[in-house]
Amino acid sequence: MTSTVEPEVGKARLRKEDARLITGRTRWTDNLALPGMLHLAVLRSPFAHAKIVSIDVSEAKKAPGVVAVYTAKDLDPDGSIAMPCAWPITPDMKSPRRPVLAADQVNFAGEGVAVVAARSAAEAHDALEAIDVDYEDLPVVLGMENALADGAPLVHEELGTNQNAVWVFDSGEAGSGGDVGEAIAKAEVTLTRRFRQQRLVPAFMEPRSCVVDPTSAQLTMWSATQVPHILKTMSALTLGIPEHKLRVIAPDVGGGFGGKIAVLPEETMCLLVAQKLGKPVKWTESRSETMLTAHHGRDQIQDITISANRDGTVTGLKVDLLADMGAYLGLVGPGVPILGAFMFNAIYKIPAYRFACTNVFTNTTLTDAYRGAGRPEATFAIERIMDELAAELGMDPLELREKNWIKHDEFPYTTVSTLTYDSGNYEAATAKAKELFDYDGLRREQQERRDAGDPVQLGIGISTFTEMCGLAPSRVLGSLDYAAGGWEHASIRVLPTGKVEVITGASAHGQGHETAWSQIVADQLGVAFEDVEVLHGDTQSSHKGMDTYGSRSLAVGGIAVVKAAEKVVAKARKVAAHMMECAEDDLEFASGKFTVKGTESSTALGDIAFTVFAAHDLPEGMEPSLDSDATFDPENFSFPHGTHLCAMEVDTETGRVSIRKYVCVDDVGAVVNPLIVEGQVHGGLAQGIAQALFEEAVHDETGTLTTGTFADYLLPSAADLPSFVTDRTETPSTTNPLGVKGVGEAGTIASTPAVVNAVIDAVRHRGVNEIEMPLSPMRVWSAIHRGDTGAGGVGGESGGGLGSIDATGGAQ
Amino acid sequence: MRISVTVDGTTYTDDVEPRTLLVHYLRETLGKVGTVIGCDTSNCGACTVHLDGHSVKSCSVLAVQADGCEVTTIEGLARDGELHPVQRAFHDNHALQCGFCTPGMIMQSIDLLADDPDPDEQAVREGLEGNLCRCTGYQNIVRAVRDAAHQMRPGAGPEAERLTEDTASKVGGGGE
Numbered sequence: 001m002t003s004t005v006e007p008e009v010g011k012a013r014l015r016k017e018d019a020r021l022i023t024g025r026t027r028w029t030d031n032l033a034l035p036g037m038l039h040l041a042v043l044r045s046p047f048a049h050a051k052i053v054s055i056d057v058s059e060a061k062k063a064p065g066v067v068a069v070y071t072a073k074d075l076d077p078d079g080s081i082a083m084p085c086a087w088p089i090t091p092d093m094k095s096p097r098r099p100v101l102a103a104d105q106v107n108f109a110g111e112g113v114a115v116v117a118a119r120s121a122a123e124a125h126d127a128l129e130a131i132d133v134d135y136e137d138l139p140v141v142l143g144m145e146n147a148l149a150d151g152a153p154l155v156h157e158e159l160g161t162n163q164n165a166v167w168v169f170d171s172g173e174a175g176s177g178g179d180v181g182e183a184i185a186k187a188e189v190t191l192t193r194r195f196r197q198q199r200l201v202p203a204f205m206e207p208r209s210c211v212v213d214p215t216s217a218q219l220t221m222w223s224a225t226q227v228p229h230i231l232k233t234m235s236a237l238t239l240g241i242p243e244h245k246l247r248v249i250a251p252d253v254g255g256g257f258g259g260k261i262a263v264l265p266e267e268t269m270c271l272l273v274a275q276k277l278g279k280p281v282k283w284t285e286s287r288s289e290t291m292l293t294a295h296h297g298r299d300q301i302q303d304i305t306i307s308a309n310r311d312g313t314v315t316g317l318k319v320d321l322l323a324d325m326g327a328y329l330g331l332v333g334p335g336v337p338i339l340g341a342f343m344f345n346a347i348y349k350i351p352a353y354r355f356a357c358t359n360v361f362t363n364t365t366l367t368d369a370y371r372g373a374g375r376p377e378a379t380f381a382i383e384r385i386m387d388e389l390a391a392e393l394g395m396d397p398l399e400l401r402e403k404n405w406i407k408h409d410e411f412p413y414t415t416v417s418t419l420t421y422d423s424g425n426y427e428a429a430t431a432k433a434k435e436l437f438d439y440d441g442l443r444r445e446q447q448e449r450r451d452a453g454d455p456v457q458l459g460i461g462i463s464t465f466t467e468m469c470g471l472a473p474s475r476v477l478g479s480l481d482y483a484a485g486g487w488e489h490a491s492i493r494v495l496p497t498g499k500v501e502v503i504t505g506a507s508a509h510g511q512g513h514e515t516a517w518s519q520i521v522a523d524q525l526g527v528a529f530e531d532v533e534v535l536h537g538d539t540q541s542s543h544k545g546m547d548t549y550g551s552r553s554l555a556v557g558g559i560a561v562v563k564a565a566e567k568v569v570a571k572a573r574k575v576a577a578h579m580m581e582c583a584e585d586d587l588e589f590a591s592g593k594f595t596v597k598g599t600e601s602s603t604a605l606g607d608i609a610f611t612v613f614a615a616h617d618l619p620e621g622m623e624p625s626l627d628s629d630a631t632f633d634p635e636n637f638s639f640p641h642g643t644h645l646c647a648m649e650v651d652t653e654t655g656r657v658s659i660r661k662y663v664c665v666d667d668v669g670a671v672v673n674p675l676i677v678e679g680q681v682h683g684g685l686a687q688g689i690a691q692a693l694f695e696e697a698v699h700d701e702t703g704t705l706t707t708g709t710f711a712d713y714l715l716p717s718a719a720d721l722p723s724f725v726t727d728r729t730e731t732p733s734t735t736n737p738l739g740v741k742g743v744g745e746a747g748t749i750a751s752t753p754a755v756v757n758a759v760i761d762a763v764r765h766r767g768v769n770e771i772e773m774p775l776s777p778m779r780v781w782s783a784i785h786r787g788d789t790g791a792g793g794v795g796g797e798s799g800g801g802l803g804s805i806d807a808t809g810g811a812q
Numbered sequence: 813m814r815i816s817v818t819v820d821g822t823t824y825t826d827d828v829e830p831r832t833l834l835v836h837y838l839r840e841t842l843g844k845v846g847t848v849i850g851c852d853t854s855n856c857g858a859c860t861v862h863l864d865g866h867s868v869k870s871c872s873v874l875a876v877q878a879d880g881c882e883v884t885t886i887e888g889l890a891r892d893g894e895l896h897p898v899q900r901a902f903h904d905n906h907a908l909q910c911g912f913c914t915p916g917m918i919m920q921s922i923d924l925l926a927d928d929p930d931p932d933e934q935a936v937r938e939g940l941e942g943n944l945c946r947c948t949g950y951q952n953i954v955r956a957v958r959d960a961a962h963q964m965r966p967g968a969g970p971e972a973e974r975l976t977e978d979t980a981s982k983v984g985g986g987g988e
């Protein structure tokens with residue numbers, strides 16, 4: 001029997017989530033107002049490095065509306081509470097204790113020093129002014145190379161070094177390839193470049209917020225978090241709260257981009273204060289607080305050497321990375337560069353590879369996951385140097401890529417960094433992108449403008465990329481010393497009336513899980529899209545899970561949903577066979593009905609659900625429920641890929657750059673909802689382009705963040721971005737039953753190098769081969785007029801004010 | 813200070829501190845939490861509402877300045893269970909992801925269309941410059957605004973007519 005119902009998977013379904021979001025009925029954490037609730041405000045250090053000599057809170061305690069004021073000594077008298085880091089990448093990694101509030105010393109500007117609880121948020125903030133803290137300056141260390149220099153001031157004196165950890169992969173030692181030193185020594189061509197990944201702010205639009213209610217049987221915490229499940233377990237471990245006495249709810253969450261993967265000192269603080277006072281408390285940060293204290297992303301210096309034959313065949317790749325951890329370690333911060341380690345070789349067959357990274361402490365806000373985490377940084381470096389190599393060899397950059405990439409018929413392919421790419425078709429994506437872009441036509445125009453000496457030059461930027469999605473295989477994460485697994489969980493409950501509840505451990509924060517999961521379940525169970533309700537983000541209903549990051553929702557969480565549905569169907573089949581007095585094998589399941597093969601006799605899932613609920617006549621020993629529980633732990637990551645082409649106009653007289661055309665063809669495997677996929681790509685592109693052109697978190701020499709508001713940190717507006725041309729090819733993943741790969745990070749990963757390559761391509765004939773991001777008009781103009789050919793880029797590593805002046809020029 | 817403000821059709825009289833911002837008054841005093849706060853420098857536009865028919869960032873207006881005025885928030889847009897055409901266009905065009913910027917975007921878009929009922933892409937992009945979105949890359953928002961313009965043109969049906977009435981009363985509105 002063939003299905004009579006049109007499949008839901010693949011349909012551009014409008015989102016279920018929208019109804020509440022477009023009418024203002026959204027459940028943001030900051031919307032909560034519980035009876036008797038107090039408001040917390042945190043006093044933050046203005047200094048990046050200082051001893052706390054004394055704190056006097058006596059005046060603040062007397063301020064209007066104030067109920068209590070606490071310092072570290074009140075909240076954690078014996079200094080035993082430490083914020084968790086779940087990724088000890090090496091056995092000797094240095095892991096300084098990150099306190100809830102600083103007790104004796106502050107290590108970055110913005111670190112919490114005291115907290116006020118008051119009747120209103122305004123009163124709590126007013127009272128902060130009455131707290132008197134006596135600080136004694138300590139020398140500030142900024143910039144990774146400075147921090148590693150002999151005699152540098154130490155962020156944490158007790159560690160004796162600013163070096164956090166060193167992590168190395170060598171294909172010679174791993175047995176996956178040759179010795180890179182030898183490859184470089186023998187090569188016909190070698191190129192070395194230094195690239196800088198500037199520091200970025202994730203800048204989710206909803207500031208973080210936390211509410212804790214200690215008045216119910218379970219301590220209940222609402223938080224604008226990406227990771228409610230991890231937060232619950234970690235809070236229990238950190239504070240010794242019995243885990244079953246804690247319930248964590250992530251209601252609607254206004255974006256995350258990795259920036260809400262954290263177990264916050266403020267969440268811990270809210271738990272402690274609520275328990276002390278026996279009253280509900282709320283903490284909501286201001287945007288300036290977000291900028292200072294929500295973790296930052298990127299911030300790496302990449303020294304990369306590539307070796308090749310004159311014909312363009314790449315023979316070796318060596319990467320030395322410095323990664324700025326900031327003042328403390330975030331939940332997964334040390335592992336971010338490690339994720340990149342597997343992606344520097346990208347889509348290319350590289351016979352010898354060595355990667356080494358050194359993680360460094362400085363007196364800055366800590367860094368941690370930010371959209372793509374490790375992969376954008378890696379993709380940037382390899383795609384930039386491939387362009388440089390093409391220029392060196394006088395080859396078309398696409399031709400060079402094609403010469404080295406894994407061919408369609410070579411999958412599955414095990415790379416030099418030991419990953420096995422299950423599927424891919426770089427030829428197809430590239431061919432489609434070239435055509436949509438009019439690659440040959442734009443190359444001709446580029447030549448014409450060059451010949452005519454047009455002040456506005458045209459450049460074409462290329463980025464062909466892959467990434468590792470579906471962050472999971474627990475075995476692999478274990479081999480990388482990550483503390484937990486990466487599986488995902490789902491439950492399905494078929495209710496007596498035949499309606500369906502799906503519970504997922506993948507905690508959504510704007511991606512559209514409610515819609516996509518409904519589509520998946522509708523197909524699997526043959527029920528209507530509208531008859532499925534998706535529950536998530538509350539550890540009471542969604543009792544286990546690993547949350548959402550690393551584009552793992554669909555490729556891991558979505559498959560757990562499929563597995564759960566399969567269990568429901570298997571059980572329903574037993575009931576149907578019993579009801580229809582036939583063998584299970586005689587039944588076919590399609591469109592929500594079990595039909596006896598070759599007959600018209602059928603029973604719908606809804607009827608089975610009621611039969612099970614009534615439980616008058618069930619198969620011997622069967623429990624009366626049509627519920628299921630499943631976890632999925634994939635064998636492998638998934639590897640979306642794509643080709644992005646960017647045409648950029650560069651005004652050589654002003655340094656202004658503008659995107660003339662942006663085309664991307666992404667291959668994210670099978671697609672559940674093309675609308676959601678397209679939306680994710682658009683948002684990703686905006687973020688990646690913004691790294692190339694606008695955004696940078698800058699500290700001045702005292703460690704003060706000079707880009708601490710949306711007035712100085714340049715998030716692109718609608719007027720700063722073009723419309724994109726997006727398209728897809730579909731090469732299903734072979735490692736999960738839906739064939740899906742994941743899309744959340746693709747746009748961000750691919751677009752940054754495409755944009756930078758385009759700008760450099762436009763002015764390469766003027767002797768420019770590197771400009772540091774963000775490519776502000778001033779930087780572009782100086783590079784052109786200096787005829788800059790320095791591989792070190794403009795300005796080198798600077799934490800300084802020049803960056804901010806440049807960046808300001810960039811957006812306006 | 814005692815103020816009297818009509819918000820989404822209901823008149824409220826309250827004592828407020830002179831320093832209270834309109835957005836705090838809406839959220840904390842009236843429980844109108846559909847309007848949200850994304851920044852403290854009036855840069856993000858998340859808090860955009862209409863004050864006497866023109867869009868304002870409610871974090872840059874004092875509650876006392878709204879005394880005697882009419883405020884429309886995202887919660888007051890739908891009427892008799894019918895979404896405003898701009899709300900519907902945002903849904904139809906997948907113009908939102910996390911939805912945090914969305915109330916402000918919708919309020920600003922309505923004001924933009926009151927000024928220019930048939931904006932081209934560039935005009936929409938410039939008209940939304942004061943509202944930041946981190947999720948969508950703006951492309952679908954631009955599409956939604958232009959779609960709404962199309963839906964709302966004269967003769968497009970009863971909702972469009974009510975909108976025309978609304979916008980006719982704000983001729984000359986400059987918005988931000």
Ligand code: FES
Pocket residue numbers: 848849850851852853854855856857858859860869870871872
């Ligand atoms: S909250 Fe009003 S502009 Fe950002």
Ligand code: FES
Pocket residue numbers: 205254255510907908909910911912913914944945946947948
């Ligand atoms: S939809 Fe998330 S900020 Fe706009």
